[in-house]
Structures are given as C-alpha cells and as structure tokens.
Amino acid sequence: xxxxxxxxxxxxxxxxxxxxxxxxxxxxxxxxxxxxxxxxxxxxxxxxxxxxxxxxxxxxxxxxxxxxxxxxxxxxxxxxxxxxxxxxxxxxxxx
Numbered sequence: 115x116x117x118x119x120x121x122x123x124x125x126x127x128x129x130x131x132x133x134x135x136x137x138x139x140x141x142x143x144x145x146x147x148x149x150x151x152x153x154x155x156x157x158x159x160x161x162x163x164x165x166x167x168x169x170x171x172x173x174x175x176x177x178x179x180x181x182x183x184x185x186x187x188x189x190x191x192x193x194x195x196x197x198x199x200x201x202x203x204x205x206x207x208x209x
Contacts, residue, residue: 122170129162157188164191172198 119127136155139148165177168191176194177185186194 121174122166125162125166125169129159129166132156132162133159161188161191164188164195167191168194168198 132155136152136159139145139155140152142148145151165185168186169177172194177191179186
C-alpha cells in the first residue's frame with residue numbers, strides 16, 4: 115500500500131497555498147478588509163512553515179500541546195525554531 119504525503123510536506127504545501135492566497139487577496143483592488151485578511155493569511159503561512167520545521171527537525175510530538183487537542187501557537191513555534199537554530203549553529207561552530 116503506497117504511503118501518503120508526509121506531514122512536513124503537507125504543512126509546507128498548505129503554507130505555500132496560504133501565502134499565495136494572501137498575496138492574491140492583497141492584489142485585488144475591490145475587496146473589503148483585504149489588508150487584514152492578507153495579513154492573517156500571511157501570518158498563518160509562516161505559522162505552518164514553522165510547524166513543518168518543528169515537526170521535521172525538533173520532533174513530532176513538539177507541534178502538539180500537552181492536551182493533544184491543539185497544535186502549538188505561532189509564538190511557541192517561533193521560539194522553538196529560534197532556539198533550535200541557535201543551538202545548532204553553536205554546535206557547528208564549536209567543532
């Protein structure tokens with residue numbers, strides 16, 4: 115039985131689609147609330163990309179909150195990615 119797409123790939127595909135949707139809405143001249151809508155979509159695209167990074171490089175369980183009902187917030191994902199990148203650079207440069 116063939117396997118489906120990986121979770122990381124699905125998150126990145128969703129991130130890309132959301133980013134393009136935000137750009138599309140921003141470029142439409144006659145849409146009410148186009149600026150707030152495009153900002154929300156672009157922030158959501160970044161959130162999905164950060165969660166894909168966390169899922170792939172930090173750990174599968176790290177994108178879920180303790181109650182397992184929700185995924186982590188944008189700010190928590192950003193902190194996890196920042197900390198992981200900073201520790202990886204320190205290890206790389208100390209060799």
